[in-house]
Amino acid sequence: MTAFMPLARSTLYSPLWLVPFDDHARRVHTAGVEARLDRFDEVDGRWLPLDDRAVRTPSGVIAYPGLGRRAEPWAARPERHRVRLAAAGCRPLYPADGEPFSAGLAGVEFLVHPWNDDHPPAVEATPRLVRMLPATAYPYPPGARTVHGVVLDATTGAPVVNALVEARGRTSQDLTPWHERTLSDARGAFRLSLRWEGERASEHAVEETFRIEATERPGRTGSLAVHLPQDAERQHVIEIREQ
Template sequence: MTHFYPVETSVLHSPAWFVPVDEFAQRGRTAGVVTELDRFDPDAGVWVPQETQAIRTPSAAIAYPELGRRRGAGAEPERFRVRFAAIGLAPLYPADGEPFDATAVGVEFFAYPYDDVNPPAVGSEPRVVRLLPSVAFPYGPGVRTVYGVVVDAATARPVANALVEARGTTSRDGIPWLERTLTDQRGAFRLALRWEGEPAGTDQLFHLRATERPGRTGATDVRLPTERDRRHVIEISEGPLAGSDHQREQ
């Protein structure tokens, strides 16, 4: 049975707590979200899976209460990471507020020792974890999407877990919008474009950007509806962001 605790209780006892957010639906989500906890072994230099179970709070947060308890005075903090998974969704690592890196495997944190007399040396703050639509996300009828692949510009190898995004503003009221997804292991992506793009004759123009890590990016333009069924290729390279029509192919 899943244990539920109020956020206030879990915050007092958990060295880290997370708020998974379904970015497409724009709401918090814990249903169907699976987490796995690893501890870093500094002697072996490897991550070791843990059996510690997370708890889910009524306010859609995930926490690890009591982690770090009773390690004794003077004990060193331990390094942990949490990996997230949900059908049709891909977790965006790291959590909010840190630069994107496709090689990140989970959200890391430290558990500081404490006991009934001595509180943890460092308090915990909520961390939002974005769950983005994956290639297999079940978009509803009428949702406009484009698809393609992200590759390395020099080797043409697929870039797994790259962040693909498009952004703009609505013409009527100037409200900014953002659509994001992550590539799969083959570098493939499918991105929703629910908002309007820039006028381009009878088409709408969208600017797609792909990021592998800071300093490794690529871009291309998509014209809809003309290029709705085209397979779009985004080439990742070092240096300034660049993109042009030659980065797309049928």
């Protein structure tokens, strides 16, 4: 049994287990994480906030024990829900690992199947990692190297909210892949950490080059090259356009 499954034998089933994970620090991060539950109203076509309060387990799981419990589960239909996470200095990356990114995804969506003690849930829940990416106010350690800027729509000049901004590369010594990423805020602003080495023209060159890419959704991206140390204090503008 995984350490993230403390409710597996509980009589109160949860249809969703979320594990908030600090993507920069590489550790589970639950302190100060707020979870908000919504249900989709099929009639009105909108999300309705619910009062159900999340339970936090000792192993860092956010769960909703008892959600979906009905006296007559056979008479009810599965309902669409979502959980939105919020934490100071972080922004949640909602698509799961391996899924295409979309800035429009506003929570972790899931179906709640009706159940009771005599009629177990139709689907077994498994833990889901939610990566919390550094926001502009993320508490990087002193001396951390970062670059900042804004993501804009190339046509309208409007800020692109929740765009995925990332850089990739390999270390020079052992060619280990590295990946840094963040999400733009409501103003389109971003602050990206660059802990690892960029590309150098030669072994002893001082200048490092990084390629920064921003994605709103598949087919709408933008990129630019950042040269350090000379571009360290510059505000960089990444323009998003159809590719």
